[in-house]
Amino acid sequence: MTIFYRLRGALVATCALAVAACNSGTPRPSVTPPPPAARGAAGVDAIADLLDAGNERAAKKEIKALLKREPMNASALLLKSSIDGDPKEQLGPNSYPYTVRPGDSIAGIARRLLGNRLKAYQLTRYNGLKAPVALQPGQTLRIPGTPPAPPAPVRKPEPDRVPPPAVAPKPKSVAPKPVAPAANPAAARAARTAGLAALNQGQVTRAVALLRRAAALDPANPVIAKDLARAQRIAATVKAH
Structure with missing residues (x-):
């Protein structure tokens, strides 16, 4: 009987080891179906x-x-x-x-x-x-629906334009103002004397010209201005006759 129990125990142990070996194998991967x-x-x-x-x-x-x-x-x-x-x-x-x-x-x-x-x-x-x-x-x-909007036209870039050089305006010609002769009392007296002499000789036109010259040479002289005015009145009277 003792031998029988020993054999039965060994057989049970062998089966247990076989089952354990089968369970320790690498499991096969499960195939997951694709999601719905x-x-x-x-x-x-x-x-x-x-x-x-x-x-x-x-x-x-x-x-x-x-x-x-x-x-x-x-x-x-x-x-x-x-x-x-x-x-x-x-x-x-x-x-x-x-x-x-x-x-x-x-x-x-x-x-x-x-x-x-x-x-x-x-x-x-x-x-x-x-x-x-x-x-x-x-x-x-x-x-x-509605038609899609057409694409915007592509504009070609314009070439760089160089502006023309600026032209400076021509300066306007300004007529020079007449320069008044410098005051010369001595020359004015000589012109007055000659003018009065011409007036006494009846040369009215020449007298007016000489007296105008005397007034230009000495414009502040009131005597010359008075003589010139008298000569101009005489010249106007002669012209009227």
Whole structure:
């Protein structure tokens, strides 16, 4: 019996060691599924591609499944309204014309002019088209809203202009004022004497000229001024006769 209990104890110890060895192994990393939001984002792109291809039935099915997982997914709700709603009410009645350019697509125009690629199916229905849409250059679409403002023209910088050299104004010519002769009493007396002699000889004109010269040479002399005035009166009387 003693041997039996010893064997049973050894067997139990061996099993315990085996279990411990198994439990001490490196655990496998658990795979965490992506969050619902990440799965929803990928689903939105797939649904948009289905609508661009004109497959409404498959798109509705995917939208229903996505909203079941995420009832408040804004992108899924937008795509659902793109199928069921009125595009005129969703995008507004006002619109402007747009001419299709080479390389344009409905999705690209929706992204560029409406600000959201997911509105491509609304834009398709807004223009009365059916997906899939093959745009042609020169084709006219109606874009909801108001046209974007054209870019401001780029003004070329004007070349530096060198101002012309300033021209100094020419000085105005000023006529020199006549310089009065300097006072010369001696010359004035001689001119007065000659003037009175000419006046006594009846040479009135010459007498006036000599007396004027005497007055200019001695302007402060009252006698010369008196003689000049008398000679001028005589000259006026002679001229009158």
